[in-house]
Amino acid sequence: MDMNDLIKKRGVPYPLCEVDIFSASDHDLLNISASMGLNLSLNELYEVRDYFKARDRLPTDIELQSIAQAWSEHCCYKSSKVFLREHIFSIQHPDVLAKGDAGVMIFDEEYAYALRLESHNHPSSIEPYGGAATGIGGIIRDVLAMGAQPIALVDPLFFGPPSTKEIPPGTKSPKYLIQGVVSGIRDYGNRIGVPTVAGGVFFDPSYTSNCLVNVGCIGFLRRDKLLKNAVRGVGDVLILAGGYTGRDGIHGVTLASAELDGSPEEDSHGSVQLGNPIMKEPLIHACLEINERGLVSGIKDLGGGGLSCVVGEISLAGGCGAEVELDHVLLKEKGLAPWEIWVSESQERMMLATPEENIDEVMEIFDLWDIPATVIGRVIKEQKVYITYQEEIIYELDLDFLTTGPEYCRPCAPPSPSAMEKFISPTLPDDLNAVILSTLADPNIASKDWVMLQYDREVRASTIVGPRQGRVGLHGPGDGVVIKPLTDSNRGLAIAVGVNPWFTSLDPYNGGRSAVDEVCRNIASVGGRAHALTDCMNFGNPEKPERLYEFSEAVRGIGEMARAMNLAVPSGNVSFYNETAQGAILPTPTCLGVGIVEDVRKCVTTDLKRAQNPIYIIGETKEEMGASLLYRRYGGKGGRVPEVDPVALSQNVDVVLKAGQADLLKSCHDCSDGGLAITLAEMCLGGDLGLRLDLSDMGEFNFKTKLFSESNSRFVVEVDAARRSEFENLAPDAIYLGMVDQDKRMVIHDGTEKISVKVPAMRRAWNDTMWRLMK
Amino acid sequence: MNSTDVRIGIIRIEGTNCEQEIFDTFRALDTNPEMVHLKQLIGNCSPSMGRDLDDYHMIVFPGGSSAGDYVRAGAIFAARIRNKLGPEIQNFIASGKPVLGIGNGFQVLLELGVLPSPDDAMIDKPQAALHTNESARFECRPTYLKHENHGKCLFTSQLPRGEMVLFPCAHAEGNLKFHIEEEEEMLRLLEENDQIVFRYVDPDGNYAGYPWNPNGSIDNIAGICNSEGNVLGLMPHPERVIFRYQHPDWTRDQDFNAPGDGRVIFTSALEHIVKHY
Structure with missing residues (x-):
């Protein structure tokens, strides 16, 4: 049938259509879905038809659009839920206070912290500056909705190599994307006054046509101020506060739930929102003030799906429904159709459920900050949402129908054995000194100062261990960062990211496990014990069985490790369809961990401190070179990906923390990308000191394996020379490697001298790469 | 008077975002700070929220990106102050009370014309x-x-001349410039009036170029005061280094709880207030 016969305008003086899904054939239904941008499958459309048939009326466009938002992969996790339920949701932890827009965990008797990590991949691939900026805006709102003050931002980013010459049609050059994304984060994060403290920048050709922008936020709150993202009941009104609503960000979630097709960008540009940090900054103050004064029942942020998701969710979470007068939504421009108002993802908006008697006081606070706010509806007992527009009812949906989205158990299968990578040994030059210098200059290892110096890492003055560690002007990289959230307490929060897409690609299960191992290591290195994880699972198209297999295995690995290490996972995010005609991205399970530092005075950094201090390695080194940086750089393929033994990890973490508590450690750095060689080199950079080591005691295996294996659960520590025996009693299995040396040279023996590299040469190699590539 | 009676007004609008750490600083020094929105000072709010500039012993313009800094940094904030609060600010300065502008706050003071204001x-x-x-x-x-000041600036009275301090900077617009035809005369006047307070140096104490001078500022100038010495503007952030543990290299065997390099700015100002009011 002709679309015009199926989608008929109702006789009202504004754009509103009824959609005749009753007379539509299967073919017509799919056409309707495509022409309205619903991205619903045929079976989903049948379910919608049944619902309206039972009520004997045709749906309006705003109703269909609303269902499409709620049932999108992005909003209802329909492909991932079955795996998350088994491995993640079932994890119990006594310190979880809330699992809402962000997870909330106990900090101490009086305070709590909030954490969440999510993706803003598709918008950032289309419009990097706006996509990244609004990603920050969104994650800030998630934390704010719990009643928490945002205190730190964490942004792991994944791009094609900046040197990429061949750009596939319809995609933008990695350099342009890096510039845009970093500028977006800088301009938004710096303007709202929340420090960007951690993240990482990762490069691989698989991200060239689909970059990943993961945005994380940590918040802090008094426990008695914790908000639920729910109305309290009848008597509450719904106040929409913040930015005006416009046509920007329409269909963001349905776009994020399909592959990018490389079509001309005009098609999808409207799906990217516009950010306004100078609306967000006062919105934070105002919401926190309103919460502080106890004026609000619950707050929820407007993210994916806009009003269409938030009104239903905040009402149903309180066991209620809502009546909305859509005319009361303040608009950026005239002429928006009701459905556009309802699904718009315009930025800087928060929904507050407030007892009616508090309206004046709430409005006074918004007014001081010049923040537009209006009452757009009220809570009702019936679990339904009604919308009126110009006094006509245009929408009436049951919340259990709307919010109980479909759930799939899609086919999931490992790749065929023939598709598995055959083992190829890498071809290394004879000069291992050159290998070390070249590896330090690898974009995945090299200094990220080009990025980090643009972020305000210290605003709020509570970043007491930052990402650049060592002498001022001569730093090296750190493992974790530490925030001291209270001026009058020495309890701190350690923050770190763990992810290894290359491990995950070769072995998704161990890739997931390794990500958690890395988080625990990074947090222990600075003196914290990992406490909570939030994950952002970036994968390809889940409708392809081998992609879903990668996802399910990575989730299994993360879940098992979280249980074994007693970590809560109070929030998380899944981003599928990171796939284009050029193929899928490397499977990328990003884990953001937060740890508790009992006493921040005991924090340890990675930079070597003093000549003559002894150096040890803690943890077993194994022949685990698969997907290692060495193999990737020098043509190796296949091989064993590092496994994780959580018992060994726990023991090693305990040793590091005990030694730190006893003030025995002067520096500590985990072994990660590039293995022991890079760990040692980075420790030299920050301290501007050398090392004289002999690896003989590590055992009778290949020197290159000792240097470059990326086995998990390992730490290198510098111990106070005067207290060597105390350390050796505490850590009998630690292997002594040698000493810190005044001579600025890293000298490594394995029986005979094998490595001798000057620290200034290593510094040049490490420092220059990004500046050169981004010129 | 006691330090607990000292009232500090930290003036904010949308986008000023360093007020929390300034507030924490004054709390740590046992004074009575308050964050106050510009609208509260000009009466554009409910009466219960209204505040009077004269109730404060010192005011601070914090860092951040006031009004987004979408035109020249600090320009919008300054224009709003000039319009609605110009005479009050002028009286406040004329009374000799301390006025501090850090980062974006320094930009505001320049835009207002209260700095360098040699006359x-x-x-x-x-x-x-x-x-x-x-x-x-x-x-x-x-x-x-x-520290280059010979004694005029009340904010550095406790810091010996020639002493080096580490304050972090975080800005995109910190490159001090004068009208090209007045440049020489201006520098001469600032020297003559003892208005130069801080210059950027390298770790060895030498005047140096980028990155130790992070912005290219003329004559390496990082902070200046007015000719009376009661208004200080500087780009780097002393409020971020009140304790040693806020220094980037404190884990290198430094005393965790020792004062940070920035504290002296605030204690000097407090000493002045306690003595004079």
């Missing part, structure tokens, strides 16, 4: 500007400053 008046047009950093990048990095 001690609020002037209609700015005499200096903080231009885009020479690197054309936002620069968040530690900077070393040498």
